[in-house]
Amino acid sequence: MVVTRGFKGRQRPDDTTRARVPPGQYVTSGFPVLTAGPTQHTSLDDWTLSMQAAGRLLAKWSWREFEMLPQTEMVTDIHCVTKWTKLDTRWRGVTFDDLLRAAGLDAPPTSFVMAHCDGGYTTNLPVADLIAGKAMVATHFDNLPLSATHGGPARLLVPHLYFWKSAKWIRRITFHQQDSPGFWETAGYHIHGNPWREQRYEGDP
Numbered sequence: 345m346v347v348t349r350g351f352k353g354r355q356r357p358d359d360t361t362r363a364r365v366p367p368g369q370y371v372t373s374g375f376p377v378l379t380a381g382p383t384q385h386t387s388l389d390d391w392t393l394s395m396q397a398a399g400r401l402l403a404k405w406s407w408r409e410f411e412m413l414p415q416t417e418m419v420t421d422i423h424c425v426t427k428w429t430k431l432d433t434r435w436r437g438v439t440f441d442d443l444l445r446a447a448g449l450d451a452p453p454t455s456f457v458m459a460h461c462d463g464g465y466t467t468n469l470p471v472a473d474l475i476a477g478k479a480m481v482a483t484h485f486d487n488l489p490l491s492a493t494h495g496g497p498a499r500l501l502v503p504h505l506y507f508w509k510s511a512k513w514i515r516r517i518t519f520h521q522q523d524s525p526g527f528w529e530t531a532g533y534h535i536h537g538n539p540w541r542e543q544r545y546e547g548d549p
């Protein structure tokens with residue numbers, strides 16, 4: 345066991361908890377809201393989620409159709425690059441695997457995606473970080489419909505990467521051969537954003 349002497353703070357996390365907190369992060373019990381620009385509001389009647397590759401529409405779901413897709417619950421820790429980590433967050437939604445299946449795709453058409461949101465926010469991701477149960481399009485938090493401030497009606501949830509990858513108000517997923525930077529990645533954040541490797545900024549390992 346490593347005894348950390350200078351650990352200060354009201355809570356003194358035990359070793360198991362500490363092992364869940366990536367380097368440079370602290371645990372918060374709140375749920376901060378971080379948005380570049382205004383909160384987006386889209387009525388469920390107007391909401392659709394689409395998947396595209398090379399300009400071709402692969403699939404498109406209305407809200408009613410999306411609600412009928414298989415639902416998965418995920419309890420997981422989330423890590424914001426501004427250094428807060430929130431443990432045991434509870435989400436419900438449709439896994440990326442189930443979206444691919446519902447789109448009739450046996451395999452993802454390319455290795456990278458861009459997530460596009462109402463309001464114009466984008467973020468890029470390797471498909472490998474989305475499949476095998478690692479990510480979902482979430483519609484519920486703590487058994488309640490996701491609030492608009494946290495990305496409702498639906499947001500991407502990719503909990504093992506820094507939280508800027510979890511695009512709020514997601515509307516479109518486009519497949520690409522190459523990994524090109526989205527909104528924060530263009531502004532100097534890391535192209536991948538793995539919190540366990542502290543991939544915060546461009547140039548980090």
Ligand SMILES: Nc1nc2c(c(=O)[nH]1)N[C@H]1C(S)=C(S)[C@@H](COP(=O)(O)O)O[C@H]1N2
Binds near residue numbers: 378380424462465494
């Ligand atoms: N559409 C959109 N998605 C977004 C953002 C944004 O500004 N717009 N901010 C990102 C960042 S930097 C973080 S840390 C998380 C914050 O999610 P929260 O507000 O639910 O905590 O959303 C991410 N997804």
Ligand SMILES: [Mo]
Binds near residue numbers: 378424425508
């Ligand atoms: Mo963030």
